[in-house]
Amino acid sequence: MALAKGAPESGAVANPATPQVIAFWRDERKRGMIAQVVVVAALLGFIWFLLRNFLIKQEMSGAPPLSLYFLQDVAGFQLSFSLIPLTLDSPIGRVIFAGALNTLIAAFFAGIIATFLGLLVGIARLSKNWLISHIAATYIEIIRNIPLLLQLVFWYGGVLTALPKPKDSISLLDVVFLNIKGLFLPKPILQEGVGLFFIAIAVAIGLAIFIARWARKRQMATGQQFPTIIVNTALIILLPAFVFVLLHDPIGWEFPEKGAFNFKGGLTVQPEMTALIVGIGISTAAYVAEIVRAGIISVSHGQSEASHALGLKSSWTLRLVVLPQALRVIIPPMISQYLNVVKNSTLAGFIGYADLFAVIGTSQNQTGRAVECVVILMVFYLTISLIISTIMNVYNKRAALIER
Amino acid sequence: MSTQAQANPSGADLAISDEVMIGLTGVNKWYGQFHVLKDIDLTVLKGERIVICGPSGSGKSTLIRCINRLEEHQRGRIVVDGIELTHDLKNIEKVRREVGMVFQHFNLFPHLTVLDNLTLAPIWVKKVPKKEAEEVAMHYLKRVKIPEQAGKFPGQLSGGQQQRVAIARSLCMSPKVMLFDEPTSALDPEMIKEVLDVMIELARSGMTMICVTHEMGFARTVANRVIFMDKGEIIEQNEPEEFFNNPKSDRTKLFLSQILHH
Numbered sequence: 284m285a286l287a288k289g290a291p292e293s294g295a296v297a298n299p300a301t302p303q304v305i306a307f308w309r310d311e312r313k314r315g316m317i318a319q320v321v322v323v324a325a326l327l328g329f330i331w332f333l334l335r336n337f338l339i340k341q342e343m344s345g346a347p348p349l350s351l352y353f354l355q356d357v358a359g360f361q362l363s364f365s366l367i368p369l370t371l372d373s374p375i376g377r378v379i380f381a382g383a384l385n386t387l388i389a390a391f392f393a394g395i396i397a398t399f400l401g402l403l404v405g406i407a408r409l410s411k412n413w414l415i416s417h418i419a420a421t422y423i424e425i426i427r428n429i430p431l432l433l434q435l436v437f438w439y440g441g442v443l444t445a446l447p448k449p450k451d452s453i454s455l456l457d458v459v460f461l462n463i464k465g466l467f468l469p470k471p472i473l474q475e476g477v478g479l480f481f482i483a484i485a486v487a488i489g490l491a492i493f494i495a496r497w498a499r500k501r502q503m504a505t506g507q508q509f510p511t512i513i514v515n516t517a518l519i520i521l522l523p524a525f526v527f528v529l530l531h532d533p534i535g536w537e538f539p540e541k542g543a544f545n546f547k548g549g550l551t552v553q554p555e556m557t558a559l560i561v562g563i564g565i566s567t568a569a570y571v572a573e574i575v576r577a578g579i580i581s582v583s584h585g586q587s588e589a590s591h592a593l594g595l596k597s598s599w600t601l602r603l604v605v606l607p608q609a610l611r612v613i614i615p616p617m618i619s620q621y622l623n624v625v626k627n628s629t630l631a632g633f634i635g636y637a638d639l640f641a642v643i644g645t646s647q648n649q650t651g652r653a654v655e656c657v658v659i660l661m662v663f664y665l666t667i668s669l670i671i672s673t674i675m676n677v678y679n680k681r682a683a684l685i686e687r
Numbered sequence: 688m689s690t691q692a693q694a695n696p697s698g699a700d701l702a703i704s705d706e707v708m709i710g711l712t713g714v715n716k717w718y719g720q721f722h723v724l725k726d727i728d729l730t731v732l733k734g735e736r737i738v739i740c741g742p743s744g745s746g747k748s749t750l751i752r753c754i755n756r757l758e759e760h761q762r763g764r765i766v767v768d769g770i771e772l773t774h775d776l777k778n779i780e781k782v783r784r785e786v787g788m789v790f791q792h793f794n795l796f797p798h799l800t801v802l803d804n805l806t807l808a809p810i811w812v813k814k815v816p817k818k819e820a821e822e823v824a825m826h827y828l829k830r831v832k833i834p835e836q837a838g839k840f841p842g843q844l845s846g847g848q849q850q851r852v853a854i855a856r857s858l859c860m861s862p863k864v865m866l867f868d869e870p871t872s873a874l875d876p877e878m879i880k881e882v883l884d885v886m887i888e889l890a891r892s893g894m895t896m897i898c899v900t901h902e903m904g905f906a907r908t909v910a911n912r913v914i915f916m917d918k919g920e921i922i923e924q925n926e927p928e929e930f931f932n933n934p935k936s937d938r939t940k941l942f943l944s945q946i947l948h949h
């Protein structure tokens with residue numbers, strides 16, 4: 284600020300009006316301190332208000348004290364889809380756990396679709412081809428201007444219910460079937476000795492990492508380059524394939540078979556789940572595309588020109604110069620997109636998919652344990668969000684560290 | 688003018704061989720309908736130091752960017768050190784390895800340290816061991832007088848320092864030709880001299896150079912030929928003394944009167 288502490292007033296005409304003591308409302312340090320005290324006090328007051336309210340209501344209604352023992356009670360309701368076996372006698376805790384798994388699996392696949400489709404659309408948006416870039420732009424604009432719930436209803440009610448009846452299923456090579464009741468896939472059945480196959484995959488990946496490190500080290504020491512990408516791709520495909528053949532089909536397949544009304548056996552993906560994954564995936568991809576586009580154009584054209592002028596070929600320019608700079612811009616907003624995928628999955632209930640939010644809703648109705656249920660919800664979503672942020676932040680730190 | 692006139696060797700005294708380094712014959716280029724380069728013929732001998740000047744938009748940048756194929760010409764031939772620039776990527780890569788370029792806005796890689804900026808291309812393109820590349824890099828950093836900045840990032844340097852790093856980065860590839868596109872135009876006046884000094888020293892070492900610049904003091908000091916371009920054409924070229932004292936075309940006279948009277 285204008286007043287330097289203890290600065291000698293040499294030469295200048297002393298201004299008698301200059302205040303020696305700063306009034307506290309003009310002192311930036313005191314102002315900062317006061318602001319902090321006010322915020323903390325307000326927050327504590329608000330929490331106290333909520334707690335007091337809760338305790339008074341609790342007493343008035345005569346509800347039992349807070350406890351999680353109700354999770355052991357029989358649920359009495361079932362889920363339309365679950366990754367773990369459930370019966371009508373399953374305890375509520377187990378049903379809620381199944382709901383949580385449903386949320387995780389839907390969010391996981393939606394996240395994968397969002398990442399890859401978003402990457403593709405983002406690059407397409409930058410294409411010099413007029414048609415491609417305009418298709419990408421239209422996609423992004425349409426998706427971003429329609430509420431997600433409407434999109435989900437569109438996929439579930441509009442697209443998936445327009446699929447044919449089981450007897451007229453759309454089939455792919457008579458192995459995969461799609462109809463109004465869902466998507467039917469062959470189910471892998473692990474045979475004896477399959478462990479060796481998985482070990483082979485792990486060994487191949489470990490070896491690939493080792494080769495990459497060794498090649499890098501050797502290049503730095505001697506300048507010799509090694510075709511790491513080609514060799515490692517071959518290794519990761521060929522070694523497990525070789526073991527697979529040696530073991531004589533360690534994985535069997537159970538194919539969906541046409542039953543009286545629908546397909547039996549195999550793996551069934553419910554239309555509700557398909558709609559949720561596709562809907563959220565396609566919607567989030569539009570936002571991811573914009574992030575990717577922004578990341579790439581944030582690296583100025585001069586960067587790749589300088590790299591080319593030095594003789595670095597295009598693939599190296601992308602890998603060594605453009606991507607490291609683009610990633611720094613791309614990663615932070617990607618964190619919030621992944622968090623959005625998880626949070627948006629709570630819309631599942633509207634299209635009849637039993638995600639955690641829907642399951643908790645039912646549990647709360649059945650047991651009257653509103654506060655406990657809300658706490659479970661909060662703890663779950665908070666934990667998932669923190670895990671995603673932590674992973675992405677670690678990744679971001681590594682990307683940033685290489686730069687600065 | 689930031690360069691003081693130097694008493695000792697003027698451009699003309701430096702050795703020039705009769706080997707052809709760069710040859711452009713009948714080079715034409717269009718941006719859509721716009722004719723940027725019109726029938727450019729230019730032969731640059733090994734060891735020549737050429738300054739190109741001309742009004743903004745006259746095609747100077749486009750011309751030198753064609754020499755390392757940052758821009759593609761549509762008609763005519765460009766041959767660099769015996770290698771013709773065609774659609775053959777192999778030739779383009781070879782030419783780029785022999786031609787260094789310094790840009791107006793430095794274009795250093797902000798995510799790499801100064802040292803890593805200098806060693807990136809030698810390691811990947813020339814397949815030099817890292818340690819060796821770093822030794823070469825330090826040698827050139829000393830030559831541009833900033834070895835102590837090796838561990839810093841470009842963003843932490845002044846404009847003049849960044850441009851000197853950019854020059855050193857090109858030199859690390861041991862180019863046979865250096866192209867400069869207005870290397871001092873983005874610099875504050877007090878930093879222009881430090882960059883020009885490095886360029887003068889480079890010229891004295893015998894490097895073949897083509898510089899787009901309006902630093903006329905620099906042109907007088909090191910150039911053996913000054914070329915004036917306007918509207919995509921080479922209007923006039925001559926030795927610096929002759930060029931500045933006796934310009935032939937009216938357009939050159941007008942241009943010189945404009946830049947010298949500022």
Ligand SMILES: Nc1ncnc2c1ncn2[C@@H]1O[C@H](COP(=O)(O)OP(=O)(O)O)[C@@H](O)[C@H]1O
Nearest residue numbers: 718721723741742743744745746747748749750
């Ligand atoms: N990528 C481009 N697309 C279309 N026009 C361009 C492009 N680059 C340069 N031009 C035009 O070509 C002319 C010559 O540009 P340039 O070589 O940069 O001129 P100079 O370096 O002499 O100022 C200018 O009129 C400029 O507008």
Ligand SMILES: [Mg+2]
Nearest residue numbers: 747748749869
């Ligand atoms: Mg220019």
